[in-house]
Amino acid sequence: EAQVTQNPRYLITVTGKKLTVTCSQNMNHEYMSWYRQDPGLGLRQIYYSMNVEVTDKGDVPEGYKVSRKEKRNFPLILESPSPNQTSLYFCASRTPIYNEQFFGPGTRLTVL
Amino acid sequence: QQPVQSPQAVILREGEDAVINCSSSKALYSVHWYRQKHGEAPVFLMILLKGGEQKGHEKISASFNEKKQQSSLYLTASQLSYSGTYFCGTESLNRDDKIIFGKGTRLHILP
Numbered sequence A: 001e002a003q004v005t006q007n008p009r010y011l012i013t014v015t016g017k018k019l020t021v022t023c024s025q026n027m028n029h030e031y032m033s034w035y036r037q038d039p040g041l042g043l044r045q046i047y048y049s050m051n052v053e054v055t056d057k058g059d060v061p062e063g064y065k066v067s068r069k070e071k072r073n074f075p076l077i078l079e080s081p082s083p084n085q086t087s088l089y090f091c092a093s094r095t096p097i098y099n100e101q102f103f104g105p106g107t108r109l110t111v112l
Numbered sequence B: 001q002q003p004v005q006s007p008q009a010v011i012l013r014e015g016e017d018a019v020i021n022c023s024s025s026k027a028l029y030s031v032h033w034y035r036q037k038h039g040e041a042p043v044f045l046m047i048l049l050k051g052g053e054q055k056g057h058e059k060i061s062a063s064f065n066e067k068k069q070q071s072s073l074y075l076t077a078s079q080l081s082y083s084g085t086y087f088c089g090t091e092s093l094n095r096d097d098k099i100i101f102g103k104g105t106r107l108h109i110l111p
Helices: none
Strands: A004-007 A010-013 A019-025 A031-038 A042-051 A054-057 A076-078 A087-094 A101-103 A107-111 B004-006 B009-013 B018-023 B028-036 B043-049 B054-056 B061-065 B070-075 B084-092 B105-110
Touching (some): A004 A087, A019 A031, A019 A087, A019 A107, A101 B043, B018 B084, B028 B061, B028 B070, B043 B061, B043 B070, B070 B084
Parallel strands (some): A010 A107
Antiparallel strands (some): A004 A019, A019 A076, A031 A042, A031 A087, A042 A054, A087 A107, B028 B043, B028 B084, B043 B054, B061 B070, B084 B105
16 A cells, blocks of 8 residues: 555654654655644645755754655654644655655654 | 635535635646645645646546636535645745645535
8 A cells, every 4th residue: 555654643752852753655756745734834844855865945944854865764853852843743755747745644743 | 935725714514615715926837735634644636737737536626827826626515524624735837846835724514
């Protein structure tokens, strides 16, 4: 089954404790993204990657890092999380040509 | 830069029609539509490309006015399953590979 998986699905952590949210897709897509979703603000892109070793900032990249060492994986790293990063995070990969995006199930992060 | 969606929310009875609008201040290459049910991930509905090409579901239709940088999503004879939040995403004409989403339109269908 074609899918995007994220782990963990839920995470509660404390300010300053480094964390990584993993994302993996099995559709051989080159393009992958991370979004955060906050009430009333919609989906905002954090980082995206057009291919292995190629990443670029989205609209809200501050406080986040990403890496793309393999085509299927695109982890999101919060080196020093802060409470304003409490949010619902979605990873997505997309098809070429039509850019149809497939979203992962989401990770709900709470930073205390 | 974020596209503007209207209305913000709408309540309908089953069988009624709905139109959701998406407007951008930038020249667009494509408009994407997604639906998100509560507690779930957004799901692709349709994409409309500059030049008139479309790809999407049979029961949902949309239009794309390239000159006005506007798109509308048409939900006819709404069903209970149509409830959710609808997002439009826009890709600008410079093909910067970014899709910027609007804030969403909440649709609630009553039986």
